[in-house]
Structures are given as C-alpha cells and as structure tokens.
Amino acid sequence: xxxxxxxxxxxxxxxxxxxxxxxxxxxxxxxxxxxxxxxxxxxxxxxxxxxxxxxxxxxxxxxxxxxxxxxxxxxxxxxxxxxxxxxxxxxxxxxxxxxxxxxxxxxxxx
DNA sequence: GTGGTGACGACAC
DNA sequence: GGTGTCGCCACCA
Numbered sequence: 450x451x452x453x454x455x456x457x458x459x460x461x462x463x464x465x466x467x468x469x470x471x472x473x474x475x476x477x478x479x480x481x482x483x484x485x486x487x488x489x490x491x492x493x494x495x496x497x498x499x500x501x502x503x504x505x506x507x508x509x510x511x512x513x514x515x516x517x518x519x520x521x522x523x524x525x526x527x528x529x530x531x532x533x534x535x536x537x538x539x540x541x542x543x544x545x546x547x548x549x550x551x552x553x554x555x556x557x558x559x
Numbered sequence: 560g561t562g563g564t565g566a567c568g569a570c571a572c
Numbered sequence: 573g574g575t576g577t578c579g580c581c582a583c584c585a
Contacts (some may be wrong), residue, residue: 454582455569455581455582456565456582471567472570473567474566474567474568475567475568475569478567478568478580479564483580483581484568484578484579484580485569485570485579486567486568486578486579486581486582487568487580488566488567488568488580488581488582489565489567489580489581489582490566490567491565491566492564492565492567492568492581492582492583493566493582494566495566496583497566497567501579509566510566510567511566511567511568512567512568516566517566517567517568518566520566521566522566529565
C-alpha cells in the first residue's frame with residue numbers, strides 16, 4: 450500500500466476487485482476516505498491505461514451500475530469483459546448490480 | 560499562481 | 573423521476 454499517491458491506492462483497490470464483481474467510484478473513494486471526491490477515482494481511471502500494469506477498470510462503474518467509462522475502453526470491450534466474468538450487462542448498465550457489487554470498505558480492512 | 564477540466568455523487572428543483 | 577447545479581480534489585496548459 451503506497452500512500453504516496455492517491456492513485457496508487459485507487460489502483461490497489463481496483464486490482465483487488467474479485468472476478469465477477471464490480472464496484473463504484475464512490476465506494477472506492479469512500480474506502481480511501483475521500484468519499485466526496487469520487488471524481489478523483491474516475492480521473493485516476495482515466496490515466497490507468499498509461500500504467501505499466503493493467504487495471505481491471507471495467508469492473509469499476511458509477512453508482513448507478515452504468516458503464517460510464519465504456520467509451521474509454523474502445524466501445525464494446527468493457528461489456529464483453531464483464532459478460533465474460535459472468536456479469537450481465539444490458540444497455541451499458543449492469544444487471545443485478547446489487548448482487549455483483551463489491552464494497553471495498555466491507556470486503557477489505559484498512 | 561490561476562483557471563479549466565474530469566470514467567462521479569449528492570442534493571435541489 | 574429526469575434534469576440541472578454544485579462540490580470535491582488532483583493534474584495539465
């Protein structure tokens with residue numbers, strides 16, 4: 450856990466998201482103690498592709514379970530990745546969002 | 560140093 | 573209940 454950067458924490462959490470599960474920007478932000486700054490999480494995701502290691506950013510969606518970042522994955526890529534993990538996606542929105550939602554503040558311990 | 564921007568969230572209307 | 577507005581903080585020009 451590198452406390453140096455806000456992003457490092459974001460990436461750490463995102464990488465810990467189990468397969469077949471998703472979480473929200475706000476949940477990550479809350480886990481990091483900056484729940485009001487969910488934008489920072491999204492901003493971090495925007496630059497995650499510049500990192501050497503891969504970030505399962507497709508598992509991170511907004512509070513409504515909507516694949517807002519789909520466009521940044523190059524179209525259908527995000528939906529396919531989610532469906533491949535057993536997550537049903539309908540019109541850019543995750544079905545049974547509650548059942549696949551993974552809350553880091555509950556699943557992880559600081 | 561200032562201002563604009565952003566893959567969001569909560570609240571007001 | 574959909575839309576609009578503000579806030580939030582880090583980064584880039």
